[in-house]
Amino acid sequence: MVSQHVSGQAADTEAAARVAEVVARARAAQRLFEQFDQVRVDEAVTGIAWALMQPDRNRELSELAVKVTGLGNVRDKMIKNERKTKGLLRDLKGRKTVGVIRELPELGLVEIARPVGVVGAVVPSTNPAATPANKVINALKCRNAVILSPSPKGAEVCARLVGYMHEELDRVGAPRDLVQYLPTPVTKEMTLELMRQVDLVLVTGSQNNVRAAYASGTPAIGVGTGNVPVIVDASADLDDAAARIAASKTFDNATSCSSENSLVIVDEVYDAMLAAMARQGAVLLDAQEKQRLQENLWQQGALNRNLLARSAVEIARATGIDRATGDDVRILMVEESGVGRDHPFSSEKLSPVLTLYRARDFDAAFDRVREILEHQGAGHSCGIHTRDDDHVRRLGLEMPVCRVIVNQAHAFATGGSFDNGLPFSLSMGCGTWGGNPISENLNVNHYMNITRIARSIPPVEPTMQELFEPYWKKYGIDAD
Numbered sequence: 001m002v003s004q005h006v007s008g009q010a011a012d013t014e015a016a017a018r019v020a021e022v023v024a025r026a027r028a029a030q031r032l033f034e035q036f037d038q039v040r041v042d043e044a045v046t047g048i049a050w051a052l053m054q055p056d057r058n059r060e061l062s063e064l065a066v067k068v069t070g071l072g073n074v075r076d077k078m079i080k081n082e083r084k085t086k087g088l089l090r091d092l093k094g095r096k097t098v099g100v101i102r103e104l105p106e107l108g109l110v111e112i113a114r115p116v117g118v119v120g121a122v123v124p125s126t127n128p129a130a131t132p133a134n135k136v137i138n139a140l141k142c143r144n145a146v147i148l149s150p151s152p153k154g155a156e157v158c159a160r161l162v163g164y165m166h167e168e169l170d171r172v173g174a175p176r177d178l179v180q181y182l183p184t185p186v187t188k189e190m191t192l193e194l195m196r197q198v199d200l201v202l203v204t205g206s207q208n209n210v211r212a213a214y215a216s217g218t219p220a221i222g223v224g225t226g227n228v229p230v231i232v233d234a235s236a237d238l239d240d241a242a243a244r245i246a247a248s249k250t251f252d253n254a255t256s257c258s259s260e261n262s263l264v265i266v267d268e269v270y271d272a273m274l275a276a277m278a279r280q281g282a283v284l285l286d287a288q289e290k291q292r293l294q295e296n297l298w299q300q301g302a303l304n305r306n307l308l309a310r311s312a313v314e315i316a317r318a319t320g321i322d323r324a325t326g327d328d329v330r331i332l333m334v335e336e337s338g339v340g341r342d343h344p345f346s347s348e349k350l351s352p353v354l355t356l357y358r359a360r361d362f363d364a365a366f367d368r369v370r371e372i373l374e375h376q377g378a379g380h381s382c383g384i385h386t387r388d389d390d391h392v393r394r395l396g397l398e399m400p401v402c403r404v405i406v407n408q409a410h411a412f413a414t415g416g417s418f419d420n421g422l423p424f425s426l427s428m429g430c431g432t433w434g435g436n437p438i439s440e441n442l443n444v445n446h447y448m449n450i451t452r453i454a455r456s457i458p459p460v461e462p463t464m465q466e467l468f469e470p471y472w473k474k475y476g477i478d479a480d
Contacts, residue, residue, distance in 0.1 A: 015189035016197075022147055022180050023197045026118045029175035030145035034115055038098040040172070045092065045141050047168030048179070049085050052133045057164055058082060061129045061157055069125045069153040071309035076252035077129070084130045087416050087424030088137055092444060097142050101450075108455040113448050115143040117199035122191060122213070124205030126255040126309070126350075128154030129161050131204055131426045136165065136179055142448040147198065148181040149191045151205065155184050192216070202442065204427040210435070221446055223427045224434025226257030227348040227377030228410055229369045231384040233362050233391055234268040238276040241385035241407070245354075246280035248409035250330050253309040254352050257428065258381065258414035261348055262336075262355040262372055264365045270358050274333075281330030282354065283312075289321050290334045290345075297353065298344050312352045339371045347376050362391055366399075373400055379434025383410045400433040402440065416441060 036044070052058060062077035102111040121135040132148050139146040150158035158181050166176045182190050191209070195201045195216035203213045203222040210222030232241055249260050265273045274284060285293060296319040297307055307315050312332050316324035324332055333354045339346040345355040359365035369382055381403035384392060395404045405413045408420065416424030423443040431439030438446065464479070472479050 012189055012193075015187060015193045018183060019190055019193040019197055022182065023118060023194075025177040026145035026147055026180060026198075029177035030115065030118060030143070032175050033140075033145065033178055034143050036098070036143065036174070038096060040174070041098055041141065041143060043172045044169060044174045044178075045137055046089070047172050047174075048133065048137050048140055048165050049089055051164035051168045052081050052129055052161060053085050054164075061161055064160060065128050065154070065157045068156050069128060070306075071126055071153075072252035072255045073311070077127075080127065080252060081130045081133070084415070084424055084426060085133055085137070087418065088134055090418075091416070091424050092137070092141055095141070095444065097444065097448060106457070108457040110453040112451040112453070113142065114451050116447060116449055117144060119144050119146040119447065120149065120194045120198035120201045120218075121146055122149045122195075122201070122203040122205060122209050123151070123154065123158070125151040125153040126205070126257075127426055128157035132158055132161060134424075134426050135202060135204075138442075138444045138447045140178060141444055144200075144447060145178045146180075147194060148179075149186060149194050150181060152186060155181075155186055159184070195220070200447075202427070202446075204442075221429070221438055221442060222436055223442065224379050224430030224436050225348065225377055226259075226380045226428070227261050227372065227375075228258060228380065228414075229262040229264055229372045229377075229382050230260045230405075230410060231359075231362070231365045231369060231382070231386070231391075231395075232263060232265045232269065232273050233365065233384065233386045233388060234266050235387040236269065236273075236385035237387075237407075238269060238273050238385075239279070242273065242276035242280045242282075244385075244407070244409040246277070246282065246330060248411040249354055250312075250352050251409075251411050253311055254350055254411075255309045256411040256415075257348070258411045259350075260354060260383065260410050261377075262346065262357060264357045264359050264368045264372075266359050266361055266365055268361075274356070277331070277333065277354075281312075281328050282333050283324045283329050283331070284333045284335070284356075285321065285324070289323070292321060293319050293332065293334065293353070294344060295319075297349065297351070303350060308350045310351060315351060315353070339368075339375050346372055362388075366394065369395075370399060377434075379430025379432070379436065379439070380428055381405060381410070381414050383408070402429060402431050402433075414441075 058078050058081050062074045066074050097113045101113045119139045123131045136146050162181050165179045169176050195213050201213040201218050201220040203210045213220035312329050331352045336345045336355045357368050378400050382401045383405040416422045423441045425441035427442035429438035429440050430436045
């Protein structure tokens with residue numbers, strides 16, 4: 001036992017030393033970069049984006065991502081890399097992040113953007129290029145350095161991407177050490193050390209990593225678990241809803257935490273909606289096929305990694321569901337009546353498998369969605385296909401989610417879209433419902449400090465009557 005303890009201490013010391021070397025280089029680079037003006041900062045940001053968006057590199061990185069992780073497909077990863085990066089550049093275009101960013105003379109305030117320093121970014125295997133690029137762009141926009149901690153499966157993609165980023169930093173005359181990654185093999189101890197030694201930790205992916213970040217003693221922003229339920233009410237345009245749901249659920253083989261996991265369909269349109277989904281290539285499994293899928297999709301209570309983010313046909317073949325192996329099959333659907341541990345299909349599936357619930361009416365659908373979220377995914381998001389604004393508003397007022405997506409393809413809309421106002425991001429804050437400190441999409445605002453200069457202004461002090469008179473009158477209080 002003693003020798004094992006000593007060995008563990010040695011490993012921790014070695015990890016701390018290796019990480020400290022990387023962090024020291026990052027701090028030196030960040031101190032230089034902090035002196036760059038807005039024009040030079042924006043050139044570096046543009047170069048970082050081009051490192052991924054250059055078409056040949058995008059294809060190469062997407063092919064490598066699918067090869068080494070086994071998740072998703074090349075075509076959709078290329079689209080995701082381009083779309084997310086282009087959208088982020090749109091959001092940041094013209095945004096001031098150097099020097100004075102706002103003046104409020106009526107309040108006597110001047111706001112100045114300041115870097116946070118060195119950012120440690122833990123990134124998942126599901127998006128091994130798009131997520132690192134998003135975090136690096138935001139970090140550099142605010143004159144920070146960033147150190148990436150990739151998942152073991154995504155480490156090779158991360159290394160290749162950072163190599164291209166270094167080429168672009170060379171081009172614009174910015175220090176290479178602004179963008180680094182932990183040396184391979186990345187261990188748990190190294191990631192924990194990174195969390196301890198940087199100035200800000202950002203975690204997308206494993207909830208174990210999120211909890212470790214919060215316990216690291218460093219300011220940290222983690223994001224929550226997805227398990228998106230979507231209501232289809234009686235007023236919905238069913239064919240439009242089915243087309244959007246199918247496009248979202250099949251994109252990159254459902255690697256996104258924002259993919260629909262359950263449809264809660266009101267009884268009045270249930271059969272018609274199933275027919276609309278069938279026209280989109282969705283196959284409803286019978287009870288025996290559902291059982292076979294369940295036995296294969298989960299093993300010892302955890303999702304089977306060999307089936308994650310595979311196409312519906314690949315999953316059907318692997319599980320012996322021969323009826324669902326045609327070229328036109330895109331989604332496997334199962335009917336469910338319960339929620340919770342005894343009903344695994346009520347959880348996130350990270351695959352083109354869609355759970356169906358039948359609800360008596362909107363009130364029953366609302367209750368079912370809340371039940372699903374309370375089981376898994378609270379704080380993340382829900383969706384609805386409807387023409388009834390009252391239904392939308394009720395979800396916003398009462399459902400424990402940070403985003404309500406209306407009549408959209410959920411996976412495309414939640415992380416920002418060219419046709420909605422959400423910031424482009426691959427990291428969804430889930431608020432206190434999901435155990436997170438933010439309730440919005442992780443964005444550039446979270447990568448900076450703001451210094452406020454405060455000057456005196458004419459006093460603005462209310463009288464006692466202005467503050468309390470309505471209260472006194474209502475409750476008969478004699479204030480004299």
